[in-house]
Amino acid sequence: MQIIPYPNRSEWPALLARPTQSMANIEKAVAPILEQVQKEGDAALRALALKFDKIDLTEIAMPPATVAAAEASLTEELKAAIRQAYANIRKFHETQYQPVQKIETMLGVTCWRRSVGIEKVGLYIPGGSAPLFSTVLMLGVPAQLAGCKEIVLCTPSDHPAILYAAQLVGVTKIFRIGGAQAIAAMAYGTESVPKVYKIFGPGNQYVTAAKMLLAKEGVAIDMPAGPSEVAVYADGSAVPAFVAADLLSQAEHGADSQVLLVSTDKKFLASVNITLSTQLEALPRKELARKAIENSKAILVEDEAEAIDLLNEYAAEHLILSVSNAEEICEKIINAGSIFLGNYTPESCGDYASGTNHTLPTNGHARAYSGVSLDSFVKKITVQHITPEGLKALGPTVEAMAEAESLHAHKRAVSLRLSSLK
Amino acid sequence: MQIIPYPNRSEWPALLARPTQSMANIEKAVAPILEQVQKEGDAALRALALKFDKIDLTEIAMPPATVAAAEASLTEELKAAIRQAYANIRKFHETQYQPVQKIETMLGVTCWRRSVGIEKVGLYIPGGSAPLFSTVLMLGVPAQLAGCKEIVLCTPSDHPAILYAAQLVGVTKIFRIGGAQAIAAMAYGTESVPKVYKIFGPGNQYVTAAKMLLAKEGVAIDMPAGPSEVAVYADGSAVPAFVAADLLSQAEHGADSQVLLVSTDKKFLASVNITLSTQLEALPRKELARKAIENSKAILVEDEAEAIDLLNEYAAEHLILSVSNAEEICEKIINAGSIFLGNYTPESCGDYASGTNHTLPTNGHARAYSGVSLDSFVKKITVQHITPEGLKALGPTVEAMAEAESLHAHKRAVSLRLSSLK
Numbered sequence: 001m002q003i004i005p006y007p008n009r010s011e012w013p014a015l016l017a018r019p020t021q022s023m024a025n026i027e028k029a030v031a032p033i034l035e036q037v038q039k040e041g042d043a044a045l046r047a048l049a050l051k052f053d054k055i056d057l058t059e060i061a062m063p064p065a066t067v068a069a070a071e072a073s074l075t076e077e078l079k080a081a082i083r084q085a086y087a088n089i090r091k092f093h094e095t096q097y098q099p100v101q102k103i104e105t106m107l108g109v110t111c112w113r114r115s116v117g118i119e120k121v122g123l124y125i126p127g128g129s130a131p132l133f134s135t136v137l138m139l140g141v142p143a144q145l146a147g148c149k150e151i152v153l154c155t156p157s158d159h160p161a162i163l164y165a166a167q168l169v170g171v172t173k174i175f176r177i178g179g180a181q182a183i184a185a186m187a188y189g190t191e192s193v194p195k196v197y198k199i200f201g202p203g204n205q206y207v208t209a210a211k212m213l214l215a216k217e218g219v220a221i222d223m224p225a226g227p228s229e230v231a232v233y234a235d236g237s238a239v240p241a242f243v244a245a246d247l248l249s250q251a252e253h254g255a256d257s258q259v260l261l262v263s264t265d266k267k268f269l270a271s272v273n274i275t276l277s278t279q280l281e282a283l284p285r286k287e288l289a290r291k292a293i294e295n296s297k298a299i300l301v302e303d304e305a306e307a308i309d310l311l312n313e314y315a316a317e318h319l320i321l322s323v324s325n326a327e328e329i330c331e332k333i334i335n336a337g338s339i340f341l342g343n344y345t346p347e348s349c350g351d352y353a354s355g356t357n358h359t360l361p362t363n364g365h366a367r368a369y370s371g372v373s374l375d376s377f378v379k380k381i382t383v384q385h386i387t388p389e390g391l392k393a394l395g396p397t398v399e400a401m402a403e404a405e406s407l408h409a410h411k412r413a414v415s416l417r418l419s420s421l422k
Numbered sequence: 423m424q425i426i427p428y429p430n431r432s433e434w435p436a437l438l439a440r441p442t443q444s445m446a447n448i449e450k451a452v453a454p455i456l457e458q459v460q461k462e463g464d465a466a467l468r469a470l471a472l473k474f475d476k477i478d479l480t481e482i483a484m485p486p487a488t489v490a491a492a493e494a495s496l497t498e499e500l501k502a503a504i505r506q507a508y509a510n511i512r513k514f515h516e517t518q519y520q521p522v523q524k525i526e527t528m529l530g531v532t533c534w535r536r537s538v539g540i541e542k543v544g545l546y547i548p549g550g551s552a553p554l555f556s557t558v559l560m561l562g563v564p565a566q567l568a569g570c571k572e573i574v575l576c577t578p579s580d581h582p583a584i585l586y587a588a589q590l591v592g593v594t595k596i597f598r599i600g601g602a603q604a605i606a607a608m609a610y611g612t613e614s615v616p617k618v619y620k621i622f623g624p625g626n627q628y629v630t631a632a633k634m635l636l637a638k639e640g641v642a643i644d645m646p647a648g649p650s651e652v653a654v655y656a657d658g659s660a661v662p663a664f665v666a667a668d669l670l671s672q673a674e675h676g677a678d679s680q681v682l683l684v685s686t687d688k689k690f691l692a693s694v695n696i697t698l699s700t701q702l703e704a705l706p707r708k709e710l711a712r713k714a715i716e717n718s719k720a721i722l723v724e725d726e727a728e729a730i731d732l733l734n735e736y737a738a739e740h741l742i743l744s745v746s747n748a749e750e751i752c753e754k755i756i757n758a759g760s761i762f763l764g765n766y767t768p769e770s771c772g773d774y775a776s777g778t779n780h781t782l783p784t785n786g787h788a789r790a791y792s793g794v795s796l797d798s799f800v801k802k803i804t805v806q807h808i809t810p811e812g813l814k815a816l817g818p819t820v821e822a823m824a825e826a827e828s829l830h831a832h833k834r835a836v837s838l839r840l841s842s843l844k
Contacts, residue, residue: 077822078822078823078826080819080822081818081819081820081822081823081826082823084816084819085819085823087527088527088528088531088816091525091527092525092527092533095523095525096535098520101517103513103514103517103777105509105510105513105514105776105777106510106776109510109771109776109777111514111776111777111778113518113795114752114753116756117756118789118790119756119757119789120789129828130827130828130829131826131827132827133823133826133827134823134827161826197789197790198790212637212638212640213638215634215637215638216634216635216637216638218634218646218785218787220787220790220791224640239842241838242835242838242839245831245834245835245838245839246835248831248834248835249829249831249832249834249835251831252829252830252831252832253829279831279834283830283831283834284828284830285828285830285831289831326807327807330536330805331536333803334538334539334541335541335801336803337803337804338803338804338805338806339803339804339805339806340805340806341805341806341807342807342808343839344808344809344810344812344813344839345806345807345808345813346835346836346839347835348820348824348829348832348833348835348836349531349806349808349813349816349817349820349836350804350806351820351824351832352819352820352823352824352832353816353819353820353823354527354528354531354533354806354808354816355525355527355531355533355806356533356804356806357804363640365640365642366801366803367540367541367542367619367801368540368619368620368642368801369642369801370800370801370802370803371802371804373535373802373804375797375802378792379757379788379789379790379791379792380792380793380795380797381755381758381759381760381761381788381792382759382760382761382772382778382779382793382795383752383760383761383762383763384760384761384762384763384767384771384772384776384777384778385748385749385763385764385767386764386766386767386771386776387766388766390766391766391767391771394506394510394771394775394776395771396503397502397503397506397507397774397775398503398770398771398773398774398775400499400500400502400503401500401503401504401507401555401556401774401775402770402773402774404500404503404553404555404583405552405553405554405555405556406551406552406706406707407552407671407674407675407770408674408705408706408707409667409670409671409673409674409701409705409707409711410671410674410770410773410774411770412667412670412671412701412704412705413664413667413668413670413671413768413769413770414768414770414771416663416664416667417664417667417765417766417768420661
């Protein structure tokens with residue numbers, strides 16, 4: 001990868017910019033698909049499957065026999081791994097539940113929040129070469145913990161690991177549909193596919209465009225999606241071979257993956273580059289990874305403070321801190337999706353099984369967005385109860401403010417009650 | 423208001439539907455404004471202020487002298503009310519902070535979440551007849567508690583109560599701009615206005631369209647906006663005059679406000695209608711409120727279970743439970759923005775000063791969205807640390823899953839480390 005020594009801060013925005021691409025053409029292709037599914041329902045899903053995927057989609061639902069047969073076709077090793085990942089993800093997400101805490105803001109004025117699972121959610125898992133059963137766990141576990149009553153899964157893949165993971169997390173319905181039309185089906189509902197209230201999951205540019213167009217109409221989605229990315233901050237305590245392996249595990253996602261290495265140690269950057277070349281050659285996906293690495297940057301910075309500023313400006317989806325004072329640096333990071341500390345915490349552990357969620361904000365969105373968590377599957381409904389005494393204490397404040405905002409009926413709703421208490 | 427006796431469930435969707443209006447024309451008007459601000463910055467803001475508001479915007483920032491003079495021009499009564507509301511909102515939102523909780527998902531595998539304030543946020547407060555200083559508190563208090571470093575306020579109003587509230591919540595910069603161009607300025611940044619990472623606040627259809635178009639590009643916003651609404655569920659224990667006052671306090675927001683009354687008690691509905699007419703006549707905004715009430719519905723239902731189903735299907739922004747077993751019913755509500763219990767808890771208390779937030783999901787969005795809270799102003803960054811022993815325990819799980827997903831570099835990042843530990 002290209003080593004960039006001591007860039008000026010004025011050069012940072014250009015160095016750290018993600019490749020942008022206009023979605024306008026993709027949106028133009030996707031908008032009619034959304035409309036067709038909204039108007040024609042299942043018939044549209046069948047017509048689009050035939051058109052785009054040359055598939056006869058007589059059965060839109062995944063056949064129950066296929067689902068039932070999934071477990072038997074997996075090795076014991078893989079099933080045990082999936083169950084271990086499930087247990088860890090569950091353990092971590094369980095602690096995110098916020099119990100009801102009743103707060104008396106004034107005597108007789110009690111306010112609280114109830115966490116309630118979103119009743120119907122939709123998960124999308126793309127087809128393609130890699131069967132993303134790990135994403136079924138990452139989206140399904142918090143949906144299950146939140147108590148979502150309907151968990152719909154749309155996926156063009158019938159890979160047994162996906163179907164096995166779907167059973168573990170309690171998916172209630174599975175449909176064999178993919179692409180923008182699957183997203184539309186969950187947003188609008190069809191004869192077969194229930195309309196859901198929030199849609200989650202990765203996908204290609206058509207899927208992403210469908211989610212963003214629907215979000216503009218008010219459909220809730222997990223977050224804006226973009227190519228995956230990692231930033232590594234390393235010092236002399238880091239192991240070049242480990243760092244190279246972490247960079248490559250990001251790079252193998254695709255040629256558009258973003259990889260950034262930051263260090264104050266010039267020799268270290270050179271060492272990483274050497275082991276990177278060797279490791280690259282041994283990878284089955286080496287052509288993809290090579291392109292990503294060629295577009296990536298190793299940035300040499302003056303000192304720790306500059307490194308922290310640069311990492312906060314980049315706002316990486318994944319940030320690996322392979323430095324001796326990783327916990328201390330971590331506290332100074334304000335923009336990142338997920339942070340990995342030390343030499344023995346590779347990103348791939350978080351991608352699969354340590355317990356944290358792997359659905360994270362890319363493309364700098366970590367400045368404002370969090371990754372998926374239990375929070376993503378619950379609504380927090382506020383509740384309040386005011387006693388007559390409480391209203392006597394609070395009422396005059398509300399009356400004064402409503403009067404000043406010229407909202408007289410708001411004032412009257414209080415005054416009328418106060419009069420009745422005299 | 424129109425009383426609808428015992429509608430069939432098949433009629434509910436039509437009865438509960440909010441009026442929809444196409445945003446296509448508004449989006450067409452707004453898109454060029456966004457583009458102009460992105461390209462021309464401050465010059466665009468000045469040109470648009472002249473064009474739309476006939477204002478010479480030489481100074482884009484609110485003059486410091488105007489801000490400083492605000493407090494002196496307010497009555498002691500109003501200032502005390504604003505301070506009391508500030509204290510209550512602060513007290514309630516403070517409890518929403520989630521402390522760090524380190525979870526060992528397996529021995530040596532520790533995961534946690536850090537809550538970090540979004541560095542730069544933008545608040546929008548519209549101009550117009552009602553100076554919404556209460557919204558400054560509702561958005562500003564959680565921003566302040568979250569530790570947002572830059573809190574930008576854009577408002578075409580220089581009402582002293584807005585400026586006073588802005589000082590209380592620690593707004594860092596105020597700009598005298600409004601409309602879609604103010605939203606664009608905060609999304610893209612101009613020479614004067616800092617680019618922020620998340621945009622909050624109400625506004626007209628142009629403001630709403632600007633927020634939704636920017637959300638499609640990935641800019642974070644609070645939530646989709648729509649006309650305000652209340653649903654009241656009342657039984658014989660409710661006071662018709664109080665219920666009528668609550669319905670009117672929603673109706674006075676505008677002719678498009680949504681008001682719904684639900685009861686199992688036919689006589690009660692008739693009593694509300696009588697007192698409603700009397701109260702309406704005494705309101706300064708009676709013409710607006712009358713239109714809203716004329717479009718509103720009082721629905722007579724068979725029993726409590728049917729009422730709960732109907733309220734959950736409607737998913738009201740505000741839900742008042744004026745029934746003797748309000749707490750019990752509350753537990754069965756799964757879709758609502760904020761719930762008010764009993765006879766002495768008018769919505770207007772939550773609108774201003776009880777402590778809960780008044781920025782809530784309208785238009786049925788309560789099915790998937792929560793109201794604004796401290797959560798809206800923080801990101802939760804996940805962190806993990808794995809010891810060599812932890813990696814030995816977790817590693818084989820990650821290796822098996824990465825292998826099954828054909829992500830060999832992900833597997834290698836673990837294998838390489840495990841080899842070094844042998």
